[in-house]
Amino acid sequence: MPNILIIDDDDMMCTTLTTLVERKGHTAHSCMTLQEGIAAANSQDFDVVFLDVKMPDGNGLDALPKIEASPSSPEVIIMTGFGDASGAELAIKSGAWDYIEKGFSVKEITLSLERALQYRQEKREVLQARKSATLKREGIIGSSVSLKGCLDMIAQSAESDANVFITGETGTGKELFARAVHENSHRSKENFVVVDCTSLPETLVESLLFGHEKGSFTGADKAQDGLVRQAHKGTLFLDEVGELPMSLQKAFLRVLQEHRFRPLGSNREVESDFRLVAATNRDLDEMVKQGKFRSDLLFRLRSFIIELPPLRERREDIKDLTRYHIDKFCAYYGLPSKGFSPEFIDTLCNYSWPGNVREFVNTIDRVLATARFEQTLFPKHLPSHIRVQVAQSSLEGGSQPLPDAPQQPVQRLPKLQEFRDTVYAQAEQQYLTDLMEVSGKDIPEACRISGLSQSRLYALLKKYAINRNS
Numbered sequence: 204m205p206n207i208l209i210i211d212d213d214d215m216m217c218t219t220l221t222t223l224v225e226r227k228g229h230t231a232h233s234c235m236t237l238q239e240g241i242a243a244a245n246s247q248d249f250d251v252v253f254l255d256v257k258m259p260d261g262n263g264l265d266a267l268p269k270i271e272a273s274p275s276s277p278e279v280i281i282m283t284g285f286g287d288a289s290g291a292e293l294a295i296k297s298g299a300w301d302y303i304e305k306g307f308s309v310k311e312i313t314l315s316l317e318r319a320l321q322y323r324q325e326k327r328e329v330l331q332a333r334k335s336a337t338l339k340r341e342g343i344i345g346s347s348v349s350l351k352g353c354l355d356m357i358a359q360s361a362e363s364d365a366n367v368f369i370t371g372e373t374g375t376g377k378e379l380f381a382r383a384v385h386e387n388s389h390r391s392k393e394n395f396v397v398v399d400c401t402s403l404p405e406t407l408v409e410s411l412l413f414g415h416e417k418g419s420f421t422g423a424d425k426a427q428d429g430l431v432r433q434a435h436k437g438t439l440f441l442d443e444v445g446e447l448p449m450s451l452q453k454a455f456l457r458v459l460q461e462h463r464f465r466p467l468g469s470n471r472e473v474e475s476d477f478r479l480v481a482a483t484n485r486d487l488d489e490m491v492k493q494g495k496f497r498s499d500l501l502f503r504l505r506s507f508i509i510e511l512p513p514l515r516e517r518r519e520d521i522k523d524l525t526r527y528h529i530d531k532f533c534a535y536y537g538l539p540s541k542g543f544s545p546e547f548i549d550t551l552c553n554y555s556w557p558g559n560v561r562e563f564v565n566t567i568d569r570v571l572a573t574a575r576f577e578q579t580l581f582p583k584h585l586p587s588h589i590r591v592q593v594a595q596s597s598l599e600g601g602s603q604p605l606p607d608a609p610q611q612p613v614q615r616l617p618k619l620q621e622f623r624d625t626v627y628a629q630a631e632q633q634y635l636t637d638l639m640e641v642s643g644k645d646i647p648e649a650c651r652i653s654g655l656s657q658s659r660l661y662a663l664l665k666k667y668a669i670n671r672n673s
């Protein structure tokens with residue numbers, strides 16, 4: 204909602220303009236001295252400032268450059284009770300949007316205000332488009348509408364230091380996007396520090412995050428900075444933040460609020476000016492309800508939200524992803540580049556990708572390992588569990604419908620979220636069963652194929668009660 208600042212020592216004028224502005228659905232804030240007005244412009248964002256020339260503490264025109272230089276660079280409409288041609292010239296030359304004599308009509312002032320707001324909005328859009336076009340998006344492939352929306356969010360987040368919260372299923376690119384947030388920020392020359400909350404060792408976690416002094420515990424033979432300090436002036440990426448132990452959440456909330464903390468065994472506080480990016484594939488609202496995540500911490504994390512879509516919801520990106528990753532792996536293995544048949548792409552597009560882009564990348568890697576010397580890739584080169592799922596889903600009445608495409612008309616539709624959860628769980632379970640079969644229950648091999656970490660794989664096998672012993 205546009206925010207308007209009125210700087211005028213005339214009480215009546217402030218009331219009239221406030222009424223006018225609010226009637227248009229904007230918010231208004233008024234100040235009766237130049238000093239107050241300049242302070243307000245420096246502490247809040249304003250789109251337009253109405254500025255009176257004759258003020259008790261000076262001439263409004265002298266304050267114009269300071270107001271224009273305030274953080275939100277508002278458009279300024281000068282108002283004066285004295286018809287002064289040289290003042291008008293000076294105001295316009297100094298970059299004021301308009302110069303209006305008091306005694307103006309409602310129509311005149313409204314038109315000037317609305318035009319200034321329109322100009323500002325269009326300028327903002329052009330800037331946004333330019334920023335999106337010059338965005339550093341190293342390794343982020345795709346041009347689907349949903350992916351572009353996420354890239355726009357990166358461009359917007361680049362302008363501020365606000366915390367960024369990235370959500371998305373496993374393998375959707377959360378870490379890739381977190382790095383892009385860092386690369387596009389003014390912190391890009393400093394460290395990008397990753398904290399994987401799933402693998403924080405219970406006994407050493409505090410020292411790992413906050414550092415320690417020499418002799419603070421057995422084995423601490425020298426003082427060491429923690430990860431939080433290493434992110435000073437850079438970006439701290441909390442991956443899988445939902446796994447952060449309850450005992451640490453409180454400490455972390457304080458670090459987030461104050462950017463100060465005390466290393467283990469130290470009696471002085473250390474500063475770290477980091478920007479926080481956090482990611483999760485868990486439903487943190489649900490975890491808050493269950494008492495497993497602090498609501499005050501979640502509130503802090505979620506200043507700026509980027510929701511990454513699963514690959515099955517942006518299938519139009521699969522062709523570009525295929526080309527990119529084939530070329531990348533061929534270069535890596537020193538192979539000449541390969542072509543692919545339309546059926547190869549069709550099969551990739553019709554598979555459900557429960558492991559998202561990570562599963563996709565691992566699949567292409569595996570395909571190239573088996574088709575090293577062949578020039579063209581066909582569906583035959585794909586792993587059998589993919590071909591089986593796609594074939595079954597294409598057969599009428601097949602036993603395995605695609606997770607996002609119900610085959611039969613339904614009498615009573617469940618809630619979309621319930622439906623999604625059920626089919627997602629079915630697909631995930633099927634994938635893990637196939638994975639155990641394809642890998643011969645060899646856990647390292649299963650991790651390699653799926654791209655899952657060992658702890659995540661064990662957790663999923665437990666969830667679906669799949670036997671991992673040969």
Ligand SMILES: Nc1ncnc2c1ncn2[C@@H]1O[C@H](COP(=O)(O)OP(=O)(O)OP(=O)(O)O)[C@@H](O)[C@H]1O
Pocket residue numbers: 342343344345371372373374375376377378379380442484524560561564
């Ligand atoms: N849009 C994309 N274009 C190209 N590659 C991508 C894209 N998104 C993800 N990837 C690739 O997919 C793999 C997984 O990405 P990443 O590790 O960022 O996912 P994640 O969401 O953090 O996964 P997890 O939840 O399991 O930690 C990486 O190899 C990454 O380079």
